[in-house]
Amino acid sequence: MGNFPILSFITFLPIAGMIIILLLPKAQTLAMKSITLIITGIQVILAGFLLYHYNYGMGGINNPATFQYIEKFRWIEITGFSWIGKIKIDYFLGIDGLSIPMVLLTAIISFIATLASWKIDKAVKGYFALYLLLVTGMMGVFVALDFFLFYVFWELMLLPMYFLIGIWGGPRREYAAIKFFLYTLLGSVFILLVVIGLYFSTMETLVDGSKVFTFNMLSMMDTHNFVANGILSPMNPHNLRLIAYIALFIGFAIKIPMFPFHTWLPDAHVEAPTAISVILAGVLLKMGTYGILRVCYPVFPDITLKLVWWIGAFGMINIIYGALCAMAQKDFKKLIAYSSVSHMGFVMLGMASLNTIGISGAVLQMFNHGTITAMLFIIVGVIYDRAHTREIDAFGGLATQMPIYTGFVTLAFFAAIGLPGLSGFISESFVFLGGFAFETIRVITVISTLGLLLGAGYMLWTLQRIYLGTVPEKWKLLKDLDFREYAMLVPLSVIIIFLGVYPSFMLNLMNSSVNSMVKFMMDSRALYSSITGF
Amino acid sequence: MIHVGLTHFLFISSILFSLGIFGIVTRRNAVMVLMGIELMLNAANINFIAFARYGNFGLQGQIMALFVIVVAAAEAAIALAIVLNIYKIFSTVNVDEIDTLKD
Amino acid sequence: MTEFNLIQIAVAILFLPLVGFAFVLFFGKKIKNAYLFEISIITVTFILTAVLLFNKLSWFPDKNIVSEFSWIRIQNLAVLGNISIDLGFLLDNLSVIMIFTVALISMLVHIFSIAYMKGDRLYNRYFAYLGLFTFSMSGIVLTHNILMMYIFWELVGISSYLLIGFWYEKKSASDAGKKAFLVNRIGDIGMFSGIMLIFNTYHTFTFDKIFTQMAAGTLPFNSEFWLTVTGLLLFCGAVGKSAQFPLHVWLPDAMEGPTPVSALIHAATMVAAGVFLVCRIYPILTGNALFIIAVIGALSAVIPATIALTQNDIKKVLAYSTVSQLGYMVMALGVGAYKFAFFHLITHAFFKACLFLGSGSVIHAMHHEQDITKMGGLKKKLPLTYATFLIASLALSGIPLTSGFLSKDGILQGTFAFASLTGHWLFPAAGFAVAMLTAFYMFRLIILTFHGEPKNKEKYDHAHESPFVMAMPLVVLSTLSIFFWYTPNPVNADAGWFLSKWIKSPVLSVPQNARYSFMKTDVVSSVSKEGIADINNSTTVEGKEIVYSEAYTEAMHHAHYPAMFLSLLVAALGIVFAFIFYYWKKISADKLAADIEPLYKLSFNKWYFDEIYNATAVAFTMGSSRFLAWFDMNIVDGAVNGVATVTRWTSSFTGKFDSVIVDGLVNLVAYFSGFIGLILRRFQTGKVQTYLVLVVFSLVIILYLFKTF
C-alpha cells in the first residue's frame, strides 16, 4: 500500500458517507442506514488492515520515528505577521500501541452501534449524517498527533453528540444534552487553555534551522524544545506547569468521568438512544483516559510523578463510589451507567501504577470496558424496545421468557464482574497486580479490591431481580432476540471470550508502547529534576 | 503631547470593540445586539487599516477591511431577516425572553 | 506410559467436561437426549482419571510431573525484565487422587441425577452446568500455579452459582446462589490480595518457583510477618470456598439447589477445594499462620456441630455436618497433621456424597418432603437407602471398620500430639466434643427418618425404593466408606498404602524460625545422618517430606491409642444418647429443649449469624449505597443545581437589597456573587447574553494570564 494515507482515509471516510446521505432524498431511509453500515464496515476492515500490518516492535509515545502509518504535512501556515512569528500547524497523524486498540474499538463499536440505530425512525437523515460526523471525530482523536488537530477532532465529536442526545433522546433529553454539552465544553476550555500555553512554550526547529512555535505533541514531550521563559517550560522557575496539568487533567477527567465530575454521565445515558449510549460508553469515555495517557503523562511527566497518588486515589473513589451508587439505582440503564463509572476507575488505578503491568492492564481495560459496556447497553436497549420501561423492579423471570437473551445477559454480567475466561478478568487483575507493585498506591490498590465484591453484588442482584424468579403476567408476550440483535451481541461476545482466553493478542499489541511509556516516565524523573534543579 | 501614531488608533479600536460587546451583552432588543456587532466589526476594521498603514503590508489590510464590510452587509441582511422571523414567532425581539435553549 | 502420555490424559480430563458443557448448552434445545452425551463424556473422563491414577501411582510414585506453556508474556519491563505468566499442569499424588475422587463423584452424581431430575423443564441445561462445574473443579486440582487456580476458583464459584440457583424461579434459590457467590467473593478478595503479594515478591505464580525462591530466603517485604499475612490471605480463599467460620453462612442456604448438586458441591468438590488449596500452599504457611488456621478450623468444627443438633431439615443437618467436618480438616492442617487432613478429605468426600445422595433418595421417595419430623419408619420402604445411609453415618461418626474411623482417629491423634507438645489442649477437646456431637446428630437423623412410626401416612404410603440409577451410586459410595480400600489394618491407617506410599507431606519453604518448633529441621539429626553441619542446606537434604521432630513422632505414637479409644467412647456415647432421646424416648427432647431454651434457640437459629451479618455488613453496604446514591443525586449533582437555587435566591435578595440601598459597593459585591452564581449555576439560563458575559470574563482571565507586558 506504500504511501496510501490509510489513517486519513479511515478518519474521513464517514464524512464522505455523510455527504452522500445529505444528498439523498428524505424518504430513502434504508439507503441511509445501509450506507452508514457499509462505511462503518469498511472502517472495521481498514482497522483490521492496520492491525495486520502493524509492527509490534515499534514503541511510539515520544519518538516520531517509531510511530506507524505517519501522515504529516503543513496544514495551516501564516507568515508575515512578523512580530508574532510564523503560525504553523501540522496535519500530523500516526498510531502506536496506545492508539491502535482504541482505533479498533472505535471501528467495531461504531459498526455495532449502526446496527443498534437501525430502528431509528425520527429524522433518519439527520441522525445518520450526525452519526457519521461523530465517528469521524472519535476516530480523529485517536489518530491525531498534533495537539491543535487533536483539539479540533475533540470538539468535532462534541457537537453531533449534543444533537444526537438532544433530538433523538428520551423525555428529558434537552436537559441531559445541555448538561453533557456544557460539562464537556467546560473540559474543552481547560484543554484549550493548556494547548495555548503549551504552544507559546514550545518551539520546534525547522529544516532550515529557524525556530517556530509548535502544536506538535511529540515536540512538547522533548525538554529541548521548551522556550526558556515560556509559562509552561520546566526551566522557567515561575512556571505554571502544576496548574496547567490540573486544568488539562480535569478537562480529560470530565470525559472519563471522574468523581466528582461524573454526574452528566447517568443523565446522558438515561436519555440517549441505545446506539448513542453504546458509543458514549464504548468509545467516548475512553477518550478521557486516552488523552491522559497520550498528553498528560508524556508532556508533564514531572507533575504526573508528583500527583500519581491522587490519580490512584480518584481511581479508587470511582471504583467504590460508582459501585455503591450503582447498587442503589432503580433504573437499569442508570445502573449500567454507574457501573461504567466504577469500571473506568480501574483504568485510572492502572494508569497510576506507572509500570508495564498496570498500564497494560489499564489500556486493556479501556478496550474491554468498551466492548462489555457496549454489550450491556445493547442489552438494556433490547429490553427497553420490548417493554418500554427500564424500571428494574418492574421485571422478573425473564430467563424463562427469553432464555437466549438471558444467556447473553449472563455472559455480559459475568464479564463485567471480572469472571476468569472473559476479558474483564485479565485487565482487572493486571491493574491490581500493577498497582500493588507500585509502593505509592499499594494501599489504595488493596482497598480497591473491594470493588470486585461490590461489582459482583450489584450485578448479581440485578440479574436476580430482572431475570430470575417468575415472570409477571404482563411480560408473557416478550419475544426473544431477533436477527439484528444477534448480529450485535454475537460479535461482542466472541471478542469478550476471545480476549478472555487469549489476552496476549491485545497485550502484545501494546507492549512496546507501554514499555516506552514506562521508560520515558522513569527517565523523566532524573531529567526533570536536573532541569528544575530540585 | 505625543504625535498621533499606531497606538492611538489601536486605543480607539479597542474602546469601540468593548463598547460593542457592552451593547451586545446589555441590550435586550435583538436589533440593538446587531448594532453592537457592527460596532465590533468596525473596531476590527480600524485595526486592519491601522496596521496596513503602520505595518509592512501594502494594501492588504485595506482589502481585508473591504471584505469585512461586504460580509457585514450580508450578515446584517440575514440577521435582520432572522429577527423578523423571530418577531413573527415569539412576538418579541427581546433576546432574554427567547430562552428555549434553556430546556 | 510416559510422562507425556499422562499430561495428555490430564488435558483430556480437563477439557472433556467443557466440551460436554458447550455441546449440551448449544444443542440441548434441539437434541432431546443431549444429556446422554454429557453423561458419556463424564464416564470417559472418569475412566481416564482412573488410568491416570493407576499409572501415576505405579510408575511415577515420587515424581511431580509438570507441563506448562506461556500464556501471557510481557517483555522488557523497566524493572522486572521479562515476565511470563504460565499455565500448566502439575501431576503429583495429591492431584491425581483428588481428580480421581472428583471425577468419580461427579460421574455418580450425573448418573443419580438421571432419575432424580427426570421431568425438569431444563433437564439438559442441568447436565450442561454439571459439566461446567466438573471442568472448573478439575482445573483447580490439576493446575500448577496460583493464578490458574484462582481462575478456576472463580469458575467454580460461578458454576456453583448457576447450580445452586438452578431453580431460579424460586426466590430462595436465586438468593442462595447469589449469597454463595458473594460470600465466596469475600474470601476470594483476600486470596487475590495474597496473590498480589506473592506476585509482587516472586514475579511468578508457579507453586514450585515460589517455594524454591522462598526456600532460598526471599520473603514478602523481607519479613516473616508478611509471610504469615500472605499465607492467611490465601487461606481466606479457603475460608470462603470451604465454608469456614465466619464465612460458613452460605453453605446451608446452598441446600436450595437440587440434592445431587448438594452432593457434588458440598461433599467432594467445591468445599473440598478450600482444603485442597491449603494443602497446596502448605509449604509457605508459617507457624503463626497455621495456628490461626487451626483456631478457625476448630471454631468451624464446633459451632456448626451444635447447630446441626436441632435442625429439622434433612439437608440442613448434612450441610452443617459438612461445615463441621471441613473445620476438622482445616484444624488438622493447622496442627500439622497434613496427611490425615487430606485423608479425611477423601474419605469424607465418599461418605458425605453417599449421605447426600441417600437424602436425595429419601426426598425423592417422599415427594420433596425434607422435614425429618414428618418422616419416620422409612426403613421398611427404602431398605437399600437405609443400609447405605447407615454405613455412611457410621463412617461419619467414626465407628471402626469404616474409613471415617481411620481418618478421624488420625486427626484426633494429631491434635492430641500437638497439644501435648504445645499445651493447647482446647484443640483435642474441640475434636472430641465434635466427634460426640456428630455421632449424636447423625443418629438422631437416622432414627427420626428411618425408624419409629411414619408421621405422614399419606406420603409414607406412596414412598418407594429408588430406581437402579439412583441406587447404584449409593452402593458404590457406601462400599468406598469401608476401610479396606485404604489400609489392610482396620485400626491403624499408618500401615496402609494410602498414607505410607501415596500421600507425602510437602517440604516446607518457610524459614526455620517461623515454623512450629516441632517442624524445624532437626539440624543435629541431619548432621548425624548426612555428616554435614550446613544449616542452609538442611532444609533440602531431607528430601520429600516435612521433617517432624523426634518429639513429635514420639507424641504421635503415644497419642495413637488414647485418641482412638477416647474417640470410640465419645462416638458411642453420642449414639447412645441419640437412642435414649429419640428411639427409646427415655428423656423428652422437647422438654430438654424447653429447659435450656436460650441455648436451644441459639442453636436452632444458627447462632444468629445471618441476622448479625444482615444487620451489620449487608445493612451497612446497602445503607451506604443508598446514602451515596442520595449524595450523588443531591449533593454532587445538586452542587450544580442546588447552588443555582441558592444563588438565585441570593441574587433576588441582593436585588431587593440593592433597590433599597443604592450603594455601588454593595451593588458590586452582589453582582459579583451573582456572577459566581452564574458560573456555578447550570450554566444554562438559556440566555446567550449571560453566556457572553461569561465569555468576556473568561477572555479577561485568559488575556491576563498570557499578557505580554
Place this chain on the structure above:
Amino acid sequence: MSIYDIIFYLFAAITLISAFFVVTIRNIVYSAFFLLFTFFGVAGIYVILGADFVAMVQLIIYVGGIVILMLFGVMLTNKITSVAIKTGTSQIVPAAIGVGMFAGILTATLVNSHWRKVDTAPLLPTTQSLGLMLISEYGIIFELLGIILLIALIGAASLARK
C-alpha cells in the same frame, strides 16, 4: 499639535461618544442615528489613515445601507403606536465590570505591545491599486464574496417572506 492630530482627536471623539450613546440610550431610533454618527467618525479615521477608498465604501455601505436596514428592522418589529421603541437593558453592572476589565486589559495589551512599525509612507490615492488587487491577486475571493452576497440576498428574502 498639528492639524492632523486635531482632526484625529475630533473624529475619535465623534466615534467614541456616539458609540457610547449607541449602546446606552434607551430609544432605539436614537441609537440608530448615533450609530450613523459612529460610522461617520470611523470613516473619518479611515481617511486619516490614508484609506480613502475604504472610507467611501464605509460611508456608502454602512451609512447609506446598513443603518437604513437597521431602522427598517426597528420599525418592522415594534408597534409604532406603542411606546415600545425603547429597549430594555439587562445585567448592566456585571457587564460593565466585565467589559471595563476587558477594555482595560485589551488596551493595555495593544498599547504595550512592541509593534514592529515601519516608517509611514506618504499618503497616496489607493483606489486604483485596490481595484487592481481585487481583480488580480484577490480575484477568486472577490468572486466568492459576490456569491456570498447573492446567497445572503436570496436567503434574506426567503427568510423574511416566510
